[in-house]
């Protein structure tokens with residue numbers, strides 16, 4: 001019968017498909033779609049399921065009687081009646097009286113009567129209106145922490161759930177909420193105990209933990225959307241005496257990306273570190289909480305005088321960063337024409353920004369002493385501890401993002417930048433620097449440098465038109481933001497090489513910079529890879545790297561990374577120069593064409 005019914009449906013379907021096929025031949029509009037639909041294997045599978053369901057509905061087995069256990073009792077009493085029961089009767093009696101058969105028959109009767117719910121005693125009539133409901137919560141402890149913190153009301157001694165950690169055991173149970181009052185844990189009353197004593201009870205509990213709680217009636221359901229933040233400071237819960245529960249806290253360091261899942265508490269947020277391996281969040285201080293900690297720390301520190309208002313002494317800005325010293329040993333030296341790049345032109349395009357004096361001023365302390373004061377202001381240390389970010393993909397019609405290369409002196413920033421531009425001069429370009437040095441016969445303004453007067457240079461410096469500037473051998477040199485914009489406006493990718501402390505000044509909505517940190521490889525690898533390399537010195541000569549250079553380079557690289565890593569979007573270890581160049585190309589391509597995290601303020605309409 002079932003087979004016959006299925007055949008009928010299939011037959012009807014086949015004939016419909018046939019008819020539709022004819023309609024397709026006659027080019028009837030929509031017939032093609034209908035034919036594809038009706039011939040789809042899933043439709044036939046669906047019909048089969050339908051047939052099976054119909055069959056089941058028809059044969060639905062019902063109970064023969066709803067009182068099998070009563071019947072068995074009756075049989076057992078009959079079996080006991082004869083004085084000498086037969087062996088079969090005794091066997092049947094033993095079978096029916098066994099606990100398993102009794103339980104089976106009892107279950108049968110419950111199912112037969114569809115009697116599934118527990119029978120609860122009726123509520124007493126005179127129940128007071130304000131009676132607090134007690135909730136019994138049973139959690140099975142595994143290796144994970146419970147995922148909730150508690151606090152004590154100092155006046156009443158009552159213990160409350162302070163917070164429930166997102167994704168933790170308590171949160172996933174959906175049964176414990178902030179503000180719930182704990183009455184008992186595993187049968188022990190907890191009112192009046194210290195939180196540490198309650199925690200001890202929890203630690204000592206094995207397997208199942210039974211909580212008796214009075215639910216928080218004022219609980220507001222939270223449906224917060226996660227917010228993404230970049231940490232701009234380091235934080236360690238174990239070193240924070242104010243955190244309510246250090247074990248529930250999360251350590252993070254500058255540059256870490258945090259998914260903040262709960263900001264309902266003004267002091268303590270909940271977050272996950274990205275990329276995250278666990279669904280469970282942890283507690284971190286809120287922005288305002290961290291700010292007040294920063295303020296406290298700042299007041300406790302010895303007074304920092306602004307570099308910009310200090311008289312002309314060596315800058316303290318990066319005093320802790322070793323500089324590649326001018327060590328002219330007399331051996332292995334190479335004479336170079338002063339202020340000459342190794343090769344200025346490639347494919348008819350001039351490589352600006354590689355001249356020796358321009359590069360050397362940045363090594364001199366005088367150059368660094370004249371930095372703009374933005375990076376040494378106290379506000380820089382007290383700036384926001386978190387930076388809200390979002391995933392941004394550059395629309396193809398928008399300007400390219402500025403690419404900033406940062407690295408310790410001698411690590412190879414210029415080498416990589418030069419190789420990159422030579423590789424594709426129509427795509428990559430550096431900004432043309434400004435100088436007060438007089439132009440030489442073969443030089444053109446706007447090509448090697450923008451040659452300008454000292455007055456104009458100083459006017460531009462006062463108006464914050466330079467990203468970096470300084471003096472070398474009596475002449476001023478600098479990179480202006482206008483020169484960067486000029487490259488970008490031409491539709492090219494502008495690649496600049498600046499000192500790490502200049503990065504914050506370039507972080508604007510207009511430039512949307514992507515910062516690549518060129519990191520020194522290990523001293524061993526430096527020894528291997530820099531065997532034939534030359535360092536430019538303050539003299540008009542190049543010399544081979546020394547052992548001290550490698551040590552200093554490694555140390556300077558480590559310090560720059562530790563101090564500025566919150567600004568780095570990518571880190572590239574400059575080991576083999578060719579590999580590094582390929583990696584840099586792909587990093588830049590991803591920066592321009594793939595989604596990247598940027599500060600949310602760069603995406604807003606107002607600057």
Ligand SMILES: Nc1ncnc2c1ncn2[C@@H]1O[C@H](COP(=O)(O)OP(=O)(O)OP(=O)(O)O)[C@@H](O)[C@H]1O
Nearest residue numbers: 409410411412413414415529533534574575576577
């Ligand atoms: N991966 C590498 N392998 C071998 N040599 C390298 C590598 N990277 C750079 N060099 C060489 O090291 C020397 C210093 O590199 P570069 O001039 O690029 O330094 P820099 O980081 O720009 O520092 P500065 O700005 O102080 O000049 C150059 O001779 C360069 O060719």
